Structures are given as C-alpha cells and as structure tokens.
Amino acid sequence: MPPALLHRCSRCGTYTLKEVCPSCGGPAGSPHPVRWSPEDRYQKYRRALLEEPPPRPGPP
Numbered sequence: 001m002p003p004a005l006l007h008r009c010s011r012c013g014t015y016t017l018k019e020v021c022p023s024c025g026g027p028a029g030s031p032h033p034v035r036w037s038p039e040d041r042y043q044k045y046r047r048a049l050l051e052e053p054p055p056r057p058g059p060p
C-alpha cells in the first residue's frame with residue numbers, strides 16, 4: 001500500500017513524494033485525479049463563510 005503522501009505526476013505519471021514532478025517538473029498530486037469533488041463545492045461555501053462573518057443574533 002502506498003504511503004498517503006505519495007503523489008503522482010499528472011503529466012508523466014511518475015510517482016513522487018513531492019508536489020512537483022522531479023523528472024518533468026509537472027504538477028504532482030493525488031494518485032487518483034478528481035475532476036469533480038463535492039469538497040470543492042463546499043469549499044466555495046466554506047470560503048464565503050470565512051470571508052463573510054455570519055450575522056450574529058443580537059439585541060433588537
């Protein structure tokens with residue numbers, strides 16, 4: 001079983017522990033490329049929530 005930190009180059013497919021491919025310099029990420037992730041959708045909302053503080057219920 002590969003370690004969790006193992007990345008795979010999206011360009012040439014080389015496995016590396018770094019985020020940049022040592023052989024071609026391409027971006028290396030998760031061995032299982034995710035084109036659509038529900039997390040990304042939530043990230044958008046999460047970021048929006050972080051940038052905009054939620055309205056606090058205060059005294060009228």
Ligand SMILES: [Zn+2]
Binds near residue numbers: 009012013026
């Ligand atoms: Zn590469």
